[in-house]
Amino acid sequence: MTETPTEPANWNAFVEQWNEQFMDSVEENMEAQARFVESWAETVEATTDDAEMSEGVQGYARAYEAWMDASERMVERMNDQLEGEEVEMEEFRDIWLDTANDAFKEVMSTTAFARMTGETVGDLMEAQQDAEEAAESTLSTLGFATESGVTEVGDRLVELERRQHAVEEKLDRVLEELE
Helix, strand or coil: CCCCCCCHHHHHHHHHHHHHHHHHHHHHHHHHHHHHHHHHHHHHHHHCCHHHHHHHHHHHHHHHHHHHHHHHHHHHHHHHHHCCCCCCHHHHHHHHHHHHHHHHHHHHCCHHHHHHHHHHHHHHHHHHHHHHHHHHHHHHHCCCCCHHHHHHHHHHHHHHHHHHHHHHHHHHHHHHHHC
16 A cells, blocks of 8 residues: 555655745745845946935835745744644735735835836837837838828818818908998
């Protein structure tokens, strides 16, 4: 008869292996967070002044603390589960989701993040404008109507209608004078 994980010898080995994997994943998570913070700090340092950088680093430090607190809560709840307490899997998910929300709030509320986001949006708008100009040039070269061409025709039509209306009013006044 083969042993199943519910038998004490296999269960202990299974739990030990599971604990090692869990701690490895926690350690990898912490290392990834540290690399992220270092990368962000280098980016911020290159693009912000001292006050913005200080505020940005503080925001990321608070976010990092939130992740570390979540890791501790995960370990505590995992230990509670190993001691026999019934812990729902949704609780683990909720810890990470709540922490992600809190960490992102800490980061996104900084002036440095707002500035970098603004610069990114500005860069994207410039790229969009360049793409629109290239598309218009290509369409024009191929003999197709372009947005600016259609707009110009529309503007000319509006101007012609305005002039026609003015001529009609003058004509009406002349006709009234003649009668």
